[in-house]
Amino acid sequence: MNKVFAIALGILAAIGGFVDIGDIVFNFAAGAAFGYELLWAVVVGVGAIITYAEMCGRVASVSGRAVFDAVRERLGFSVGMVTLVAAQIVNLLMVAAEVGGVALVLQLLSGLPYRALLLVAVLGLGLVVWFMPFGWIERVFGYGGLLLLVFAVGAIKLNPDWGEVGSGFVPHVAGTDTALYFYFVVGLIGAATVPYEVYFFSSGAVEERWTPKDLGVNRANAMIGFSLGGFLSFALMITAAALYFPRGIDPSKLGSVGLGAEVPLGAAALVIALVGILFAVGGAAIDTVLSGAYNVAQFFGWEWGKYRKPAGAPRFTFAWLVLVALGFLVVLTGIDPIMLTEYAVIFSVVALPTTYIPILLVANDRAYMGRYANGRWANVFGLVFLVVICAVAVAAIPLMVVTNMGQG
Amino acid sequence: MSNPIDLALGILDHQLIDADDRRCGKVDDLELEGVSTGSPRVTALLSGPSTWRGRGLVGRVAAAVVRRRSVRLSWEEVEGIDSAIRLRRRAADYGLGRGDDRARQWLRCLPGAE
Amino acid sequence: MARLLVAMLLTCTVAACGGTHELTRSALDHDFEAIQSAAAEGALLSHDVSRGRTTSAFARVHGGELAAQAEAVSARLESAQSSASLKDDVALARRLATSVARDLERLDEASEDEAGRIARRLEEAAQTADRESA
Numbered sequence: 001m002n003k004v005f006a007i008a009l010g011i012l013a014a015i016g017g018f019v020d021i022g023d024i025v026f027n028f029a030a031g032a033a034f035g036y037e038l039l040w041a042v043v044v045g046v047g048a049i050i051t052y053a054e055m056c057g058r059v060a061s062v063s064g065r066a067v068f069d070a071v072r073e074r075l076g077f078s079v080g081m082v083t084l085v086a087a088q089i090v091n092l093l094m095v096a097a098e099v100g101g102v103a104l105v106l107q108l109l110s111g112l113p114y115r116a117l118l119l120v121a122v123l124g125l126g127l128v129v130w131f132m133p134f135g136w137i138e139r140v141f142g143y144g145g146l147l148l149l150v151f152a153v154g155a156i157k158l159n160p161d162w163g164e165v166g167s168g169f170v171p172h173v174a175g176t177d178t179a180l181y182f183y184f185v186v187g188l189i190g191a192a193t194v195p196y197e198v199y200f201f202s203s204g205a206v207e208e209r210w211t212p213k214d215l216g217v218n219r220a221n222a223m224i225g226f227s228l229g230g231f232l233s234f235a236l237m238i239t240a241a242a243l244y245f246p247r248g249i250d251p252s253k254l255g256s257v258g259l260g261a262e263v264p265l266g267a268a269a270l271v272i273a274l275v276g277i278l279f280a281v282g283g284a285a286i287d288t289v290l291s292g293a294y295n296v297a298q299f300f301g302w303e304w305g306k307y308r309k310p311a312g313a314p315r316f317t318f319a320w321l322v323l324v325a326l327g328f329l330v331v332l333t334g335i336d337p338i339m340l341t342e343y344a345v346i347f348s349v350v351a352l353p354t355t356y357i358p359i360l361l362v363a364n365d366r367a368y369m370g371r372y373a374n375g376r377w378a379n380v381f382g383l384v385f386l387v388v389i390c391a392v393a394v395a396a397i398p399l400m401v402v403t404n405m406g407q408g
Numbered sequence: 409m410s411n412p413i414d415l416a417l418g419i420l421d422h423q424l425i426d427a428d429d430r431r432c433g434k435v436d437d438l439e440l441e442g443v444s445t446g447s448p449r450v451t452a453l454l455s456g457p458s459t460w461r462g463r464g465l466v467g468r469v470a471a472a473v474v475r476r477r478s479v480r481l482s483w484e485e486v487e488g489i490d491s492a493i494r495l496r497r498r499a500a501d502y503g504l505g506r507g508d509d510r511a512r513q514w515l516r517c518l519p520g521a522e
Numbered sequence: 523m524a525r526l527l528v529a530m531l532l533t534c535t536v537a538a539c540g541g542t543h544e545l546t547r548s549a550l551d552h553d554f555e556a557i558q559s560a561a562a563e564g565a566l567l568s569h570d571v572s573r574g575r576t577t578s579a580f581a582r583v584h585g586g587e588l589a590a591q592a593e594a595v596s597a598r599l600e601s602a603q604s605s606a607s608l609k610d611d612v613a614l615a616r617r618l619a620t621s622v623a624r625d626l627e628r629l630d631e632a633s634e635d636e637a638g639r640i641a642r643r644l645e646e647a648a649q650t651a652d653r654e655s656a
Contacts, residue, residue, distance in 0.1 A: 063491035065423065072421045072434065078464035080421070111579035131520050247562040248555070248652065252591070255584030256563060263566055266575045274580075301423055301434035301455075303508055311521040314511030367418065368491050 007217055011225040013138045016145025018229020020284030021101040022191035022345040024257055025338055027233045030184040031240030032251050036168030041185045045192025046230035048385040050222050052356055053201045055363040057218035060205035062372045067202045068298035070362040083354040084299050091196055091292040093344035095327035098285035100337025104254045105278045122328040125285055134207045134306040137286055144279025150261050150272045151235040157264040158242035183399040183406050186392045190349035196291035203294040207307055293320035342405060349396040352389045360386060423492040432499035437462055453481040479503050545602040553595050553615055554655035560591045561622045561648035568641035572634045582630040589626035595619040622647050
């Protein structure tokens, strides 16, 4: 019974922790631009992240090694270093976007000035990562993110055409503005598979000291947790599709997302939604910052992990402190966090293959994994989604240019 | 392991772990003997920024930026190999993990650091 | 032939650097769409203000963001050069953008009744902008 309880808690944390500012921005914008037509793209993205998160959780549980160990081992020093630099640039953009997002939400809740709240956000981030134990972080921010379920309630209240919703799950090509449509396909898949998630998931398995005994928990977290997390993405897209698409509204602010909960359900729902976004984006900021530090430490072989305490893994600690500071500087320039989010997701898509190919290679390595290496199904899904990932990676920059960053 | 390709995949770029179970660097290069006679053996592991010079263009740039010495670990120091290379003694005995030692000084005084 | 190409290239470069951007119909349509979006979203927000279904902080901050969006369109249109055929539509767009921005700025201090009136005005502005961009 205790075991079931532990699994359930882990799943809840995964659901709430699934959504970050990239998912919020792209799912909402996609719903407003194309109605229900892009729901299938979210399914593809969720399928990819479930497959690969399960794989890296398994690799970490069995070998004690996380994704970036595999990147360096499989791709070598030079290619690995290029991957590291690219990953860190994307991490930096995402941290800045998420810190900005937290400040925006705090502003919508309190009315206090944005710049002052940026300082609050960054200090909060630093203090939480320094002092809060890993397990607490996952639980607090994961459960807090569950407040986003208010969008599911709101979506139902908006009375969408469920027939149209259903047909949105069938992959198809939209009739109008094909380039913009595929830009969103790339963005939605990219937001669901953004690399820091797998870096973080695999390092987290080591942080929580998972062993082969925990493989069932790993699989449950990945499959059930992320599927239901995807459900939150659906709720966001359906809300925007039902409320903004018919009115020709282009939601370019985080406030527009909050309004999506307020219109069907009122002021209390607005506050719940904003607090949910706060936990989801704040949690994502923490995950991204730690991911950046995990990557550097794992590439160079330094000691790493929150379980070591700051002085037990000094260079790792400095790595995330520097990332927080640089993120703060980026967002202090006044750049719009929403725009920054779009750039971060699209650029991360380009580097996706360098993250996912090593995972697939190492998960198949029997010297590493013993009898826990990939079975037939893991490889089938792994290959299928790898093809998808490579396709979006190639298409990302051209589509970004042709559609002028989704402005049409 | 006599096949150099197996060596590369099995040891190179893998994690070094000391007797206290602490991570202390990566295998950045290998010292081989007997390559010309057709039966190569690993005589030592090399770890440290200066060895990056032999790891391609990116490695040379990185070695020029981070000018620190490397450590030579003779093959006898290897206790075991699984997904990582386990060493017989502690990192300090080899001169490994010095970067962490230096960095630790700055953090020690802060609350909650240990 | 080569001289003609160079002359064309130079003309294009000078025109591009000249700073006189001619507003095209499609760019104006884009501006009408932006006005329509801000007005329609503003109408939703104003409706909620009129029925007490929002918080004052949110109405102020988000209303202000939407006002800034409309204001940005107005400023863009003010500095744009347009052909004679478009001049009337440009003037209409500027009037719409400015009035949408002003209404949204007023939302913060508005009573529930006034917010209801603002909502209706914004809906009308959205419809006008929608017609013009079609």
